[in-house]
Amino acid sequence: MACEYSRYGLNPDRIAQIETLVDLISKTDEVLPSSIFIYGHSCSGKSFVVTSLLEELQLPYVRFNCVEVFSIKVLLESILKKYCECSSAKSKNTKRSDVHEPCENMMDLVNKLKSKSQGIDKNSKLFIVLERSDRIREMGDHVLPALLRLSELTGLNICSILLSEVVWEKFYAKMGYSDPISLHFPQYNRDEIINILCQSYNSKYPLGFYKSYLNMFLSTFYRVSRNLLNIKSLAEKIFIDYCHPIETGEIRMDDVSSLWRWIVPRLKIALQQGHFLASDHLNNQPGQPLSITNGIAMTKLNLPFHSKMLLMAAYLASHNSSKSDRLVFSRHANKKKRRKVESQSVKNNLISGPKPFSFDRMMAIFYCINDCEKLHTSLLMSQVSYLLRVHLLDTFGDDMLNEPKYICTANFDMVCDVSRSINFNIVKLLHS
Template identity: 35%
Template sequence: MPLTLLSAGYPEDTMRSLTDRLPCRETQVTSLLALMGEPDQYSYPSIFIYGHRSTGKSHVVLSIMKDLEIPHASVDCVECVSPRLLFHQVLLAFFGPDAAALLPRCPSLSDFVRLYKQMKDHATQTRYIILDKAERMRDMDFSLLPVLLRLQELVDDNVTVILLSEIVWEKFRPNTGCFEPLLFHFPDYSKAELVQILSQDHHPSYTPELYASYINILLGVFFSVCRDLRELRHLAALNFPKFCEPLEKGEATESDIHKLWRNIEPHLQRAMQTVYLREVSSIQWEQQQMDEKEATTPRGLSAHAHIELPYYSKFLLIAAYLASYNPARTDRRFFVKSHGKLKKTNFLKKHEKTSNHLLGPKPFPLDRLLAIFYSVVDSRVAPTASIFSQITSLVILQLLTLVGHDDQLDSPKYKCAVSLDFIIAISRTVSFDVVKYLYDFL
């Protein structure tokens, strides 16, 4: 047990239980408790904890607060869409429903500070306000964040605000300036740490060694594209029954790892197409695999084919695919009626004779996407805000990829991130023959 933990004034068995429940985060637990100090000491006014998604920020902080019975108010900034909801949560957690009921309908920051000072008691133990998904606060009142960062000074109480965020402080800091919090970084889990954490979820019907071998195989496929612990845990539960299939049939033993790997390899390749999308649950995924064996449609169709998109979003996605895989000089050939006769090899450079599908998608500007969209859609469509919002939705769904920096508002560029099988399936739903418009298939 680290000396820092034992000197923090908390029971030793509680500390040991805490570190056992937070594997691979002992260093972060030790450092946080060192920052917090003794329970009755004044702590630093604000701490900014940042790191990628699923690196244990919220879990570690809340586990410390609950296990050590530290007074705290936990606020999810996704749910608290207004300052009033945030103030209400804090007053309710610290002073009870009577204090929260005194909050005006549209409270100002001064109302919150006044009520807090009015309700505070003479307790000396540090109180903590934990703001999860704190980056959402950037959309609230611009003066809210500076006030919270120095709340300890304003209310004259031993209170510390902890901000949990997925973005760095440089992108979080207000332009008007504010009190600088202590910065604390949660690094990504390494591959060895992920193996250690995920192996704890082993199936009771099989040995822990077998499940650890399965996790090593799984991470060998997914670690390069996914470091998200929650997503990897979901993928592990999703694909483990397929890994154990030869064992249930008596075709292999737990020591035949190579045979088990050959059985699950094609299954994992198909599962790669569902990373982060969470389109199916474990039961639905197994049912889908059974249906694929009986279906007459090509097995190459991914789970994306089951996404239901709005009508014009489908045409926007088709236009994006054509813009990604057709050379720009071919647009006149495909989308202008009186283009004349052009030979395929005369107007392309030598390197463009290579299949564009082998070279991968190329970025295209927004105006080219819209020009192709208005050409392929079978009705007259006005360029309304709805069309642009559907483009944004396709980016959020990871069907389109925004290329370049976020500040390039005048000329954004995109790439299409779907496969040929997927775009063919989408085209069938709107009775559009996309292959006729692809240069590689002329």
Template identity: 80%
Template sequence: MTSMYAKYGMNPDRVVQIETLIDLISKPNEMLPSSIFIYGHSCSGKSYVVTSLLEEFQLSYVRFNCIEFFSVKVLLESILNKYSESSSTRGKRNKENHMPETCENMMELVNKLKNKAQDVDKRKKLFIVLERSERIREMGEVVLPALLRLSELTGLNICTICLSEVVWEKFYTKMGHSDPITLHFPQYNKDEIINILCQSHNSKYSLGFYKSYLNMFLSTFYRVTRNLLNIKSLAEKIFIDYCRPIESGEIKMNDVSSLWRYIVPRLKFVLQQGHTLASGQLSNQPGQAVITSSLSGTKLNLPYHSKMLLMAAYLASHNSSKTDRIVFSRRANKKKRRKVESLSVKQTIMSGPKPFSFDRMMAIFYCINECEKLHSSLLMSQVSYLLSVHLLDTFGDDMLNEPKYICTANFDMVCDVSRSINFNIVKLLHS
């Protein structure tokens, strides 16, 4: 057990979860549980631990990200075809000649899997790993209960593993379904983050020196973000600046207080940038801290409608909803509009971003972008991309019934993007 923890860097901090999963999936000649539900915040090691264990015990599995499936048909066909490939007994040649099968509904999937069960060993284990499984709730009330009972319906030794950031209580439907085995992956605490980051330490400085730096770093950033990937990216970039006065001979390595005073201005600058800095780079000049991110200014490679969506999100996040009718309505009273325009733009920016609904962002988008109504799937794909690059962030837990977002882009970036599309965003910013 210890050697396996050493092989996978994050696993020692997930001892309870790993031992539970091993008891459920590793016993030979036993039927698997019909379903396992694993939940926890992003970057808490859910996908990594599950796939590492399945590969360690050489178990067959297929893995899907449910955000890729825009319909039930695509999801069911992917499961059916992946199962056919994994259960093939004729090797790679059979896999290459395999023709994709169609599947219209859940009943057809169950019947086709039953037919395939006649040609394979029913005790052979297969795992279906569904990431972002909360998306399945949007596909109808039948799909999720059927996937959780797929082994019972087909007679095959199949286990459905659902990975989600949402608790299981949010999955309940009116039809009702059998509850899976639930397993929680809590967020990493400060000591666990330090242990994980120390495992990837490969600089010329000692491990003790790096640990003391991480303690100071997390004392500032642990309250701001607990996303492991963001923390790792920022810690590595700021450590370069932290070591620069040591390399130049200005400060000794054991003078921790002087090193801390040297790095404080950079930490303040990083905190002002928020989530967008995670993909940026700090400058190499010791007296400055500037961003050369691929997300900044006109270097942001986005389609036109994505840039307009970013403009709408920024306006929705910084303007009060009470001023929308006055600012965006063509029939608004000129006196009222002139009064709103006299308010300070600086005051609006300094007040910080506020959460907004998806409908409000779309309303502003169509007000500032005079074009024909676009297909909702196109707009949703652009919103998903803005979320993935941390220009938008979700707000609250109810992302199904009433999704809310918050714009994390800074003012300078938004101004650069607006100039690239000849759009004056400053005149629409009001308190």
């Protein structure tokens, strides 16, 4: 079985999960399960395994990333369109129609699927793959239960496959739930990461030499990040510098200890820049220490828009005095007085350094500088958690339960470059 899936190009370290999915969806004479819930951390192979398996078995499916679905209408109309394409392809008597059919709600979808299925084989399959399915909870209390029971409501052979990074217990609805079949994708261990990275290895150096390098590399970075894409990107960049003394003839290929001493300073610099692990702007000139080029690095900082605005709010809260908030952010403040202090504000703030601030103050500044409707608290907390994880924010004090305090650790150059990337002038809001 392992050789068969390796030949198909599927992940050889997910054989147990692949076999379970094959048993559930591949048999032609059995009814599909109404829903399958697949969960695990990011970069654990969920989307790749599911889509590759459906492609390999030539099963019709429609795939969505729920982060990109801005309206439930878009989701429902795409499901209806895909089913019409699959049914018209299998039915000789049904003419294929390219006319767009509107579908406003779940009841419309159920009724139209029933009408389209008349005269068509009821066993024809359709899979609905929903990535980041936890976002469906924001579309209404009825949407997720209906998708889980779509095959029961329509009488068709439809299976909803939900992919998520959170466990099923975090999904909640008041009524109508039908528990799906759950399948867990665990994080990759060190040996599995090495096997995956070696599959895409393409260099003049022997594969055993590269495996030895990966073992040393993961002894340092496996505890910092287990995101496969981050590790792959950084491992390939540092490997160029690792091989530089071999190219120049300074160190032999079999002198592993000397190569390790050569690469240790580069690894330390990369560890200090933890939030740039997945970026493309590591200065990787062979023979020179790894560094971050300020101008390019900050504009390419891989953060969503609201995370960048939260970073702006955190920097302002950390460098402005709380007494100046009304003067700086109030629309009714004296504009002449505000312009008077702007000339000396930047220099004084850089000298004074960051100061601790509360979460409520940061959120108040966030909504002052960002003209948007009130966002869900859990979404903002997840963005704050990410900024803490990449060391752009840091905690302050011991009482993080009752009165959490934070400090913005981003430097002035970084904040200015990020603000330019979103057309936001942060300098005029810095107050001494």
